[in-house]
Amino acid sequence: MNDARSHAVALSNQQMAMAISNPGALGTIEAYISAVNRLPILTQEQETELACRLRDHDDLDAARQLVLSHLRLVVSVARQYLGYGLPHADLIQEGNVGLMKAVKRFDPDRGVRLVSFAVHWIKAEIHEFIVRNWRLVKVATTKAQRKLFFNLRRMRPDGQTLDTAQVDEIARELNVRREDVSEMEVRMSGREMALEAQDDDEDSFAPISYLSDEASEPSRVLERRAQDAMQGEGLVAALDVLDDRSRRIVEARWLQDDGGSTLHELAAEFGVSAERIRQIEAAALKKMRTALAA
Template identity: 55%
Template structure:
């Protein structure tokens, strides 16, 4: 195996991805004995040249894994580079005495780096933060290749398989269906679509000083008008309205009828007349 003859540009996936794939495919695969010898040199003697050869001989393996994540809309070259980082971490931690091939040990590290990259870059807002959500994201993404929107039975089956609640599956499905959008809209938006930008419907006016002052003035004015209008009513009418509408523990018509020694219908009439006078005074 001779990796030193490979041009530098050919081993950088971002420059020319086709040439990179062709180059790493031409690097010889190590036999079990060769791999063990190199791994022992690295593990016991910190031989960096042995580490380089182990990494180079497994670059084609990273390409193969990275291609399986092509459906996320991210550049293959970026996926490969992240996978290569995982490969280097695996080589650093590989123990030749365990008795497994490096490719079997490295698959976890390669996928872990690619997964992290996808979650950081698939959307501006992260769709998965916890370990359970991350597992659900990638498993549900795989299932969505075969399914449209999940039915309740399908969501329940996924939930049981992954050990989560059905509502969590539906929630993740909704997150995955969302799209990033510019807060202020896009330059080429016309008058029919510009209003859909979040800036037009997410504005919070509750902290606007002028709105706060206006609301306080309106409240003070309304309370003042109500007090003035109540003061113009006779004592019985005022008491009926206060007990029926303003008290925390509101009285019934029959309770007030017992208080004033009249029928409940008479209390209703007095309440109606008092309310009419009250509205007239406040609108005057």
């Protein structure tokens, strides 16, 4: 009987270990929550013993027990952030990452319970996940902006637009500039729009339809024409510095629409070797580059 019970506990722990990285591994999020709530809570003596084993002997089994016994804490913290429209399982998964980081850094000699230490790491990972995934465009990048984001969302009445008095009150309470509050409110209230139409309807209209084509902008067109003309004039001037034979070789090799003549064809034309034609060509191109750079 005891062996069967031990096997069942071991199997349950194994399943929970798999579910740490994927809360959906037990079927549904409700099944996961029910499972973690059935895991035993450690006493302070057990917690201290396990933490010492992890710290002093790098005992991974001790780390696993510490993590499993605090999974219910992650569920509780993650539930506080359901209003951001992100899946509960994803919030729990990120919180579990924070829990594992906390277990790794926990020092039992400080006289603090792991639950008090871990809650900060759990919230930090969930905060980072929300800021990274709440919108396609990040609403907060710095630590101060992230703090303002979460505080402002909590303090905005029903998510409504703030008036001047409310902006001043929030700025005073959070000890930030009113401009920062207004800017964050604009970021949070902004609506994302798809660049392209979501269907094949000919009447659908999306931003891609009216975004400007910089290549067709008049000043760009005139600039390209001027550059082409300058390059053409520069090529003519560079060819003028060559003697007749060198110019004929360069034009025959590089300025023909049909791919140009080969070294052997030009060698037969001038009655010299193909190697001599190559040397003349190299010297001519070097002289042209010098003329273009002047």
